[in-house]
Amino acid sequence: MSKPFPDGFLWGGATAAHQCEGAWNEDGKGPSVQDHITAGDRQTPRRFTRTLEPGAYYPSHEAIDFYHRYKEDIALFAEMGFKVFRMSIAWTRLFPSGDETEPNRKGIEYYRSVFSELRRHGIEPLVTLQHFDVPYGLARQWDGWADRRTIDCFVRYATTCFTEFKGLVKYWLTFNEMNLLMHPFGALICGGLLPREDTTVAMGWGRDTPEEATRRFQALHHQFIASAKAVQIGHAVDPANRIGCMIAAMVPYPRTCAPQDVLLAQRRLVEGNFYCGDVTVRGEYPAFARRLWAEHGVDLHWEPGDAETLKAGTVDFYSFSYYSSGCVSADPEQYGEAHTGNMVMGLPNPYLKASDWGWTIDPQGLRWYLNEVFNRYRVPVMIVENGLGAEDKVESDGSIHDPYRIEYLREHIKAMREAIEDGVDLIGYTTWGPIDLVSASTGEMKKRYGFIYVDKDNQGRGTLERRRKDSFYWYQKVIASNGADLS
Numbered sequence: 087m088s089k090p091f092p093d094g095f096l097w098g099g100a101t102a103a104h105q106c107e108g109a110w111n112e113d114g115k116g117p118s119v120q121d122h123i124t125a126g127d128r129q130t131p132r133r134f135t136r137t138l139e140p141g142a143y144y145p146s147h148e149a150i151d152f153y154h155r156y157k158e159d160i161a162l163f164a165e166m167g168f169k170v171f172r173m174s175i176a177w178t179r180l181f182p183s184g185d186e187t188e189p190n191r192k193g194i195e196y197y198r199s200v201f202s203e204l205r206r207h208g209i210e211p212l213v214t215l216q217h218f219d220v221p222y223g224l225a226r227q228w229d230g231w232a233d234r235r236t237i238d239c240f241v242r243y244a245t246t247c248f249t250e251f252k253g254l255v256k257y258w259l260t261f262n263e264m265n266l267l268m269h270p271f272g273a274l275i276c277g278g279l280l281p282r283e284d285t286t287v288a289m290g291w292g293r294d295t296p297e298e299a300t301r302r303f304q305a306l307h308h309q310f311i312a313s314a315k316a317v318q319i320g321h322a323v324d325p326a327n328r329i330g331c332m333i334a335a336m337v338p339y340p341r342t343c344a345p346q347d348v349l350l351a352q353r354r355l356v357e358g359n360f361y362c363g364d365v366t367v368r369g370e371y372p373a374f375a376r377r378l379w380a381e382h383g384v385d386l387h388w389e390p391g392d393a394e395t396l397k398a399g400t401v402d403f404y405s406f407s408y409y410s411s412g413c414v415s416a417d418p419e420q421y422g423e424a425h426t427g428n429m430v431m432g433l434p435n436p437y438l439k440a441s442d443w444g445w446t447i448d449p450q451g452l453r454w455y456l457n458e459v460f461n462r463y464r465v466p467v468m469i470v471e472n473g474l475g476a477e478d479k480v481e482s483d484g485s486i487h488d489p490y491r492i493e494y495l496r497e498h499i500k501a502m503r504e505a506i507e508d509g510v511d512l513i514g515y516t517t518w519g520p521i522d523l524v525s526a527s528t529g530e531m532k533k534r535y536g537f538i539y540v541d542k543d544n545q546g547r548g549t550l551e552r553r554r555k556d557s558f559y560w561y562q563k564v565i566a567s568n569g570a571d572l573s
Contacts, residue, residue: 099520116182184221220278230278231305296383314399407471
């Protein structure tokens with residue numbers, strides 16, 4: 087037995103509506119950009135289609151049917167002992183096109199039922215307002231977040247959530263992994279920025295021209311304004327609300343000790359993490375932003391009052407996802423075919439192993455990142471995504487043995503304990519995918535994260551039956567001991 091975590095530590099798991107809910111067009115829900123993205127796998131990229139193609143498989147349409155099975159799933163989370171459950175509200179379940187003036191009451195009643203069920207089991211909801219599912223109506227009509235009018239739509243949506251769910255939800259996140267919008271990969275899923283040409287395209291479309299970079303950074307600026315306004319409204323509606331940002335942790339190591347590599351790693355660290363962190367936590371753009379804009383040809387438009395809005399709407403805590411780390415090199419010849427793995431994570435690390443999907447496994451990188459973030463911002467920190475995507479085998483007796491997942495999580499929890507000893511104010515940990523769900527990057531089910539197995543394959547076939555894996559009982563023990571027993 088090791089030293090337990092601080093009293094009141096929030097143990098739990100994390101999901102997203104488009105990856106687990108399903109019921110994509112039921113009870114008044116409108117389509118999001120996710121509902122127009124096909125499935126893929128390790129070899130086949132996901133595709134965005136402006137119209138739904140007959141015969142194509144869109145995994146968000148059913149996902150794992152949490153919409154109809156939430157009571158069963160929440161009971162399983164409670165059996166593990168969850169203190170918190172991170173989930174997202176599907177914006178289009180409340181505002182089907184995104185620009186309506188009145189919400190869909192069936193959507194509100196659904197989420198009220200989910201939050202009430204969580205509270206009945208003693209689980210605190212942690213709710214993300216936008217998790218990769220921009221309303222397709224706003225994307226088609228206004229180019230999503232590139233248009234400033236989307237701010238008003240989001241503010242109306244956020245105000246509705248804060249008002250309707252007052253007393254049921256205390257912890258909120260405004261935007262999921264908002265720093266991905268700095269990269270071409272995030273244009274569609276984070277910003278709702280549709281491809282300009284009217285063709286079917288793969289995710290990560292387009293070249294990073296000054297025009298496209300301006301489009302993305304302008305959309306991100308609009309999200310900063312929307313987030314700041316939402317924070318102010320959330321605090322006004324209920325002073326007990328605690329509202330955080332959510333960043334995809336970018337952990338870059340220099341490939342060598344050459345000064346050029348060290349400087350590049352430093353730059354990737356601050357640009358990848360602190361561009362969004364500084365705006366949402368400190369209320370102002372960092373000093374390096376102007377150089378970043380100039381080098382990418384970004385011409386950012388500000389409205390009067392934007393600077394004041396950002397300063398008045400800073401978040402209460404910093405949350406992030408962490409899966410992997412990578413290396414960077416100032417020598418372009420180092421990349422070549424090796425530039426694979428987790429989207430923008432860089433070169434593989436020769437000192438570390440990787441998952442079957444090429445994501446480097448690096449628990450010590452989590453401790454390093456926790457210290458970097460906390461020492462910069464000095465606000466409470468929460469890890470809201472961390473986990474291992476792997477193939478799981480169901481044995482003939484129905485059991486599922488996943489020691490590789492237990493090992494991954496055990497080592498990351500050890501790193502968290504060390505970070506707390508370092509002085510980091512870490513308040514919670516929600517593993518990604520406590521139940522198997524659709525992979526955001528590949529759209530497949532084969533890449534499983536959960537403690538709970540869901541009977542469904544990459545083609546959407548299966549009974550959706552839930553089964554407990556070995557890791558289910560291990561995490562149950564971890565929570566019951568408040569992190570002291572990791573055996």
